[in-house]
Amino acid sequence: MRALKDILFGVSITAVSGSTSVMVNSICFDSRIVTMGDVFVAIKGTITDGHEYIEKAIALGAKTIICETMPVTIVDDVTYVEVDNGNKALAIMASNFYDNPSKNLKLVGVTGTNGKTTISSLLYQLFKKAGFKVGLISTIKIMVDDTEYKTSHTTPDALTINHHLKLMNDVGVEFCFMEVSSHGIHQKRTEGLAFEGAIFTNLSHDHLDYHKTFAEYRDTKKLLFDNLPKKAFVLTNVDDKNGLVMLQNTKARKYTYALKTYADYKAQILENQFNGQLLKIDGSEVWSKLIGDFNAYNMLAIYGTAQLLGLEKLEILRLLSELENVDGRFQYFISKERITAIVDYAHTPDALKNVLDTINKLRTGNENVITVVGCGGDRDRSKRPVMGHIASEMSTTTIFTSDNPRTENPDEILKEIEAGVEVQNVRKTLTIESREQAIKTACQLANSNDIILIAGKGHETYQEINGVRAHFDDYEMVQNLLKALNK
Numbered sequence: 372m373r374a375l376k377d378i379l380f381g382v383s384i385t386a387v388s389g390s391t392s393v394m395v396n397s398i399c400f401d402s403r404i405v406t407m408g409d410v411f412v413a414i415k416g417t418i419t420d421g422h423e424y425i426e427k428a429i430a431l432g433a434k435t436i437i438c439e440t441m442p443v444t445i446v447d448d449v450t451y452v453e454v455d456n457g458n459k460a461l462a463i464m465a466s467n468f469y470d471n472p473s474k475n476l477k478l479v480g481v482t483g484t485n486g487k488t489t490i491s492s493l494l495y496q497l498f499k500k501a502g503f504k505v506g507l508i509s510t511i512k513i514m515v516d517d518t519e520y521k522t523s524h525t526t527p528d529a530l531t532i533n534h535h536l537k538l539m540n541d542v543g544v545e546f547c548f549m550e551v552s553s554h555g556i557h558q559k560r561t562e563g564l565a566f567e568g569a570i571f572t573n574l575s576h577d578h579l580d581y582h583k584t585f586a587e588y589r590d591t592k593k594l595l596f597d598n599l600p601k602k603a604f605v606l607t608n609v610d611d612k613n614g615l616v617m618l619q620n621t622k623a624r625k626y627t628y629a630l631k632t633y634a635d636y637k638a639q640i641l642e643n644q645f646n647g648q649l650l651k652i653d654g655s656e657v658w659s660k661l662i663g664d665f666n667a668y669n670m671l672a673i674y675g676t677a678q679l680l681g682l683e684k685l686e687i688l689r690l691l692s693e694l695e696n697v698d699g700r701f702q703y704f705i706s707k708e709r710i711t712a713i714v715d716y717a718h719t720p721d722a723l724k725n726v727l728d729t730i731n732k733l734r735t736g737n738e739n740v741i742t743v744v745g746c747g748g749d750r751d752r753s754k755r756p757v758m759g760h761i762a763s764e765m766s767t768t769t770i771f772t773s774d775n776p777r778t779e780n781p782d783e784i785l786k787e788i789e790a791g792v793e794v795q796n797v798r799k800t801l802t803i804e805s806r807e808q809a810i811k812t813a814c815q816l817a818n819s820n821d822i823i824l825i826a827g828k829g830h831e832t833y834q835e836i837n838g839v840r841a842h843f844d845d846y847e848m849v850q851n852l853l854k855a856l857n858k
């Protein structure tokens with residue numbers, strides 16, 4: 372139990388009706404799950420407005436309402452607190468409610484279009500190997516040291532974040548690495564968190580359904596850095612043209628990393644093979660099991676961050692070479708007939724281009740590259756033809772298929788992807804709506820030494836159609852199909 376006035380500390384309040392000395396059980400922002408004595412925070416969402424559910428929340432037992440506009444009807448034994456921004460108030464209250472847990476550990480945020488999951492998961496791995504208790508908040512899972520929790524978002528809502536940070540405090544976690552999405556920043560899910568540092572990976576085409584323009588998307592990401600305190604660090608990739616932009620206007624200590632230009636942390640790729648690459652980082656050679664130029668960037672970001680958090684250079688280099696691939700990120704196996712099947716979460720044009728670039732660089736002869744790819748429904752439509760173009764230009768054969776069509780008509784999505792194909796040729800591009808049939812066809816087409824890339828879903832174990840998630844695992848599927856074909 373907490374006194375309302377304590378959890379309101381730091382919230383920008385514009386009006387109050389009732390007592391703020393009341394004790395509260397828990398905070399809730401969804402009227403459907405309110406329980407007796409809760410504080411209900413009304414949020415203006417993208418689909419509906421939480422203010423419409425205030426009466427329902429009170430009927431279920433809410434004793435405090437946090438709102439941006441006072442309702443016309445005021446109920447006697449209920450306290451109303453008017454705030455300037457519901458999302459912001461929710462985040463600050465969540466932090467206060469859990470005793471500001473981000474202040475009791477070193478929290479590092481990772482943002483950018485691609486690489487967030489990879490970098491935060493590998494930092495988690497590295498600090499665990501270095502002997503620390505570590506936390507992770509990522510798209511794949513939340514880890515409270517060794518305990519795993521399921522998650523539905525890249526950056527969860529503020530209550531979920533602070534609840535898990537509190538669990539981390541309880542078991543003595545010293546470092547936590549978390550992904551910070553642009554949705555998360557825009558909806559102020561990370562407001563009030565005490566970041567020790569923040570990393571910027573890169574910025575490319577994505578989420579233009581939500582942010583409308585690329586400039587708005589970039590400026591939202593930038594807020595993470597703009598709001599950091601002086602003692603925090605910022606580490607940005609300055610090979611990306613937005614790397615320097617992220618450094619402007621921040622009070623934090625500024626550090627850079629790059630492969631191609633001058634930076635505080637530099638790397639070179641010396642050798643690239645299927646099972647790893649040899650890198651020269653900060654003058655020392657290190658073998659990484661993760662391949663591709665994009666992973667050289669990821670390794671460098673991890674190296675810089677580990678140094679900024681106080682680990683010794685030689686220890687970091689040793690641990691870098693031990694890091695294992697993250698689930699669904701260039702996850703591959705070689706079949707009986709020496710067909711290489713790769714499952715990768717590339718679901719943006721840039722990621723798809725990078726992964727196909729890596730594969731093409733590793734080809735030694737006439738191996739065919741067969742790509743299976745689709746684009747999600749109810750999400751950024753403008754990337755569909757771009758991804759269709761990239762896949763068809765960079766693969767021997769491309770099979771377009773469904774990837775979480777959600778509430779959209781899968782055939783319409785596929786038509787938009789196909790619109791990006793320049794050379795229409797049945798040997799080069801095929802469209803097979805069923806993902807299972809598409810993967811099966813890729814397996815049937817593949818001969819010894821060929822490479823199958825199944826892009827877009829990575830670690831996901833479901834296909835979402837009309838709000839229903841049915842089990843679907845690309846890695847499991849391609850393994851079973853190649854085995855069934857005795858390949």
Ligand SMILES: CC(=O)N[C@H]1[C@@H](OP(=O)(O)OP(=O)(O)OC[C@H]2O[C@@H](n3ccc(=O)[nH]c3=O)[C@H](O)[C@@H]2O)O[C@H](CO)[C@@H](O)[C@@H]1O[C@H](C)C(=O)N[C@@H](C)C(=O)N[C@H](CCC(=O)O)C(=O)O
Pocket residue numbers: 400401402403413414415416417418419420421422424523524525526527528552553554555558
């Ligand atoms: C577009 C978007 O980001 N939506 C998020 C947002 O929901 P919303 O604005 O749509 O909420 P809404 O349905 O309009 O409702 C507004 C308010 O009314 C409340 N309500 C609603 C109905 C009711 O009966 N009673 C009630 O109280 C809701 O609880 C909410 O507080 O706030 C919710 C609570 O935090 C999120 O769960 C929800 O994420 C949706 C499910 C989602 O899919 N988000 C994705 C796009 C997302 O956030 N992705 C990013 C990045 C991914 C990436 O980088 O690839 C992520 O961080 O995961």
Ligand SMILES: Nc1ncnc2c1ncn2[C@@H]1O[C@H](COP(=O)(O)OP(=O)(O)OP(=O)(O)O)[C@@H](O)[C@H]1O
Pocket residue numbers: 483484485486487488489490510525550552572573665666668669699700701715716717718721722723725726829
């Ligand atoms: N540093 C990087 N630069 C460009 N592409 C990358 C980078 N790291 C990984 N990728 C590619 O992008 C895909 C997604 O990587 P990852 O999951 O780490 O990104 P993310 O930012 O977490 O994406 P999301 O927010 O959508 O979960 C990978 O499967 C890989 O193909």
